[in-house]
Amino acid sequence: MSDALNPDRASACPFHQSAATGTPTTPTGCPVSPRAAEFDPFEDGYQQDPPEYVRWARNEEPVFYSPKLGYWVVTRYEDIKAIFRDNLTFSPSIALEKITPTGPEANAVLASYGYAMNRTLVNEDEPAHMPRRRALMDPFTPEALAHHEPMVRRLAREYVDRFIDDGKADLVDQMLWEVPLTVALHFLGVPEEDMDTLRKYSIAHTVNTWGRPKPEEQVEVAHAVGNFWQFAGKVLDKMRLDPDGPGWMQYGIRKQKELPEVVTDSYLHSMMMAGIVAAHETTANATANAMKLLLQHPQVWREICEDPGLIPNAVEECLRHNGSVAAWRRLVTRDVTIGGIDIAAGSKLLIVTSSANHDEHHFADADLLDIRRENASDQLTFGYGSHQCMGKNLARMEMQIFLEEFTRRLPHMRLAEQRFTYVPNTSFRGPEHLLVEWDPTCNPERTDPSVLEPRFAVRIGEPSAQAISRSVVVTSVSDAGADIVRVKLASRDGQPLPRWTAGSHIDVECGQSGMSRQYSLCGDPDDVGTFEIAVLRESQGRGGSEWIHNHAKAGALLRIRGPRNHFRLDETAGKLILIAGGIGITPISAMARRARVLGIDYEVHFSGRTRASMALLDELTALHGERMHVYVSDEGTRNDFGALRIADGTQVYACGPARMLDALQQACVDWPDDTLKIEHFKSTTRTLDPDKEHAFEVELKNTGLVVTVAADQTLLAALRLANVDVQSDCEEGLCGSCEVRVLAGEIEHRDVVLTRGERQSNTRMMTCCSRAKGTKLVLEL
Structure with a gap:
């Protein structure tokens, strides 16, 4: 939807430039297409299946005039959402008007x-x-x-x-x-x-x-x-x-x-x-x-x-x-x-x-x-x-x-x-x-x-992404490095799995305790029959990797959610530099495979303590040849991020331990904004301490509501209590599901999703963890 039209110029007829004599026209003088002229929402076809009845319009003529109805008909998502958003330009005053005048x-x-x-x-x-x-x-x-x-x-x-x-x-x-x-x-x-x-x-x-x-x-x-x-x-x-x-x-x-x-x-x-x-x-x-x-x-x-x-x-x-x-x-x-x-x-x-x-x-x-x-x-x-x-x-x-x-x-x-x-x-x-x-x-x-007896608790509000799970069977488990297992998963009924894109992850439910962990998919995005993950056993971790190593055996059933992608590869980039440390190679491996298929210029930089600890190393070396750069600590080689040549149009993707990512953040200070995209293993979100926080207000521009966020409350929780739908998943600032657009006010970012440039733009925030620096924010909700 664009700005107001210029009344001095002739109205454009983008779909129908000319028509035979007698063809009905729109109020602006454009000829009406035969399909538009026949549109009748009281026909059985519309009553039985409205989306199918107007499929032709959605595909070919998303906005058309109906002479039978005397209405303009709008059929596409973005146009309709924009109309709902602007209730001044698009008045709801006729929503209950009799569509057929009473005698x-x-x-x-x-x-x-x-x-x-x-x-x-x-x-x-x-x-x-x-x-x-x-x-x-x-x-x-x-x-x-x-x-x-x-x-x-x-x-x-x-x-x-x-x-x-x-x-x-x-x-x-x-x-x-x-x-x-x-x-x-x-x-x-x-x-x-x-x-x-x-x-x-x-x-x-x-x-x-x-x-x-x-x-x-x-x-x-x-x-x-x-x-x-x-x-x-x-x-x-x-x-x-x-x-x-x-x-x-x-x-x-x-x-x-x-x-x-x-x-x-x-x-x-x-x-x-x-x-x-x-x-x-x-x-x-x-x-x-x-x-x-x-x-x-x-x-x-x-x-x-x-x-x-x-x-x-x-x-x-x-x-x-x-x-x-x-x-x-x-x-x-x-x-x-x-x-x-x-x-x-x-x-x-x-x-x-x-x-x-x-x-x-x-x-x-x-x-x-x-x-x-x-x-x-x-x-x-x-x-x-x-x-x-x-x-x-x-x-x-x-x-x-x-x-x-x-x-x-x-x-x-x-x-x-x-x-x-x-x-x-x-x-x-x-x-x-x-x-x-x-x-x-x-x-x-x-x-x-x-x-x-009821079997589940009703969710009052928009469903959580955490509830959208599926059962899969483990088809094989193999060693992928020291204390690393490679697990292949398939649907129980042999049906294709959902398609996924490079950078995607799945959530695996680990046991009956409600614990779930995110693992990046490292297989071939074109393989619709299999999901692959590689999991490093972390004895000092939160228990997920131990559970996978102990329970993910061939024939076992696992419950997973996803795939979801908050680390999406820019397939239009002129060049890709893909950086991985340790088990961070999992999303990077899928990105490298995708870049190879698309013919994008790319490099892979893979660091690890020992070759034995570097998952998928032999397979990646065979697949990517001289594009593969390997740095092994016990061999005395180390990646020098300062030596990376970052030209215009280059995108850098990185996943690995916090120390490596911190070093990259320092090295990228002089790179063009938003060059570096990072996938984190862990959240830096802390538990809210009301003594160290302050309350603030959020004005919801599209609904006109003003919601107060208490010092001991997340913005996400406050929005839900106000009956406002916001999607969420990890609720730790890791996944990006709960992102909203910010129209005014200064944001205190606490997520690990947004890039430096995205934070500086002050137009996006994660409602599960980020807050207002001042006393008010205005959101596009």
Whole structure:
């Protein structure tokens, strides 16, 4: 997305320069392509699979005008995220606008009920939006949501009890609609009412706002919406009689006394109605979509049945791959260019978030269901920025509990033959019915009552990368030097392993204690069947290497996470100088192999105490010949870093012991900025001492929140408590997973990831360890 367009110049038509007479045109006069002219989100193709329906646009015409809809349609990840980030240029005011105008007869019906739906958090502009959001946010924090977990677990169990011996069920009708509705009512503080009536109201609200009801249907829908409006008002009146009761609406009533100008009567009424739909319907649809998707992939279903620890990330991947929110809408408030297309102020946008979630530019193999996908939580199903869904973590919690209940008690469940149908609308989707079947005589709890006990702790918030593990088998173990073993790993089922790039590492879970250690991959990145690591036994280490040496035997099963790469090779460099000390040769060896394949000019400098202690030495010497420079202490040779010739375009990568890396840091003072990239073995992060730290504030530019970071608290912990998603892994300043962009304020860097130039730029920091030097930072969150 670029700056405002120049109104004095003719609008560019980058995709369609000319067209036949009679071809529809955009508001800027460009001809509309045949595919764009035919786009209709009410067609069954869009309802069944929105990302597939607009694949052509994502690939060929990422921003196009739909004459049938009267909207510009945006389909790519970066464009949509930029739109969410800028809620001034792209107003959410039309998010709940009827996409099909209501006729006069239906309008009269709504008026007869006193229907007066006001702005809510979803469609409110600044400056009104953020004060209300801040005032009403506390019940959505992870700490507050944890109180609802026992209720959700109880409901999930009770509803499965009702049909587990039947051998078949419609999961939507018999569980996935009613349980989220009950949870929503409890969360809001609403007394439980008749489920069928509420279901009718909820569907009517969806059709009324995002659907295309026929004229004869509009009156019926209007009566349902009017009844819903009056119902919400009556419930709100009851709540006012007991404002100290539990529930988000009672919280809002109490806040009204503190902030009467912010939390008004009309606002509470609108939120009462909108909250029931938002907290209920999207979660019901998301869970139904997830179950449908997982059962369509039996191997993936079996994996989470066997390992419930995969459920949090499986939920995130299901939200990405087949979420319940297909699209949002925005109103353009000034002339802009999006994806190379000039769009005028006053234009309406349909931003297809489900398409963004399948954008190959952001999600590798985007159509693949990968429950171990590292960046699954980058999905935009919950939106992004200041209008991101406040209830996202309640939805995540419910979905995790539902999946855990099904995988424990009905791992033999399968989809029944059926055709899936959806309520036609642009934005919210889930199957109206989900028919499943199983053999009740095979129910695990009939022979093992322990199946009824939960097997994993729900994670309230974005899943940790530490939970995304897989089981692999050790195919061979061999000596790679003195006290060094070379371990080869393969998938248990013979399937290909995830692709990796030079510099990547995996995390190996070492025993039952929860200990895990990172080991660089040292094999061939083009070998999709094998991971290779080389591990030095360190008797004075933290126990990981000892465990690997003692337990990694041929045929053994290990649990690993990754691969991940925070030491990525620049494959565009003019020349590479690769420096390793001791076991630090492992990532360097993969880099050298990759440079050789690409034809990049490179040198390898490898130092060790003795030749016997230098892993992979013979293999590397044979592969790289005269490009290999070896320095052996007991032979009296030593690498002189000061003698290295660093020309423009040269990149230096180094991994090894701290003393070697310190020497390199001294030697690189006069090198061009960011020439040296280092991979560390250990973190230098210290435990926070509140007596030596100071509190500071962080302003989150995209959401408008201000978060206080206490002296005894990391920035990462403070953000999580404020319901802000930030990925993390090592939480020691080693891996770079928790990096955020800094817009203002001075950073005290404590990580070992960023280069000297990156630190000096003062634009990036690791939230797990780094802090503010002063009293405030402004972050791009």
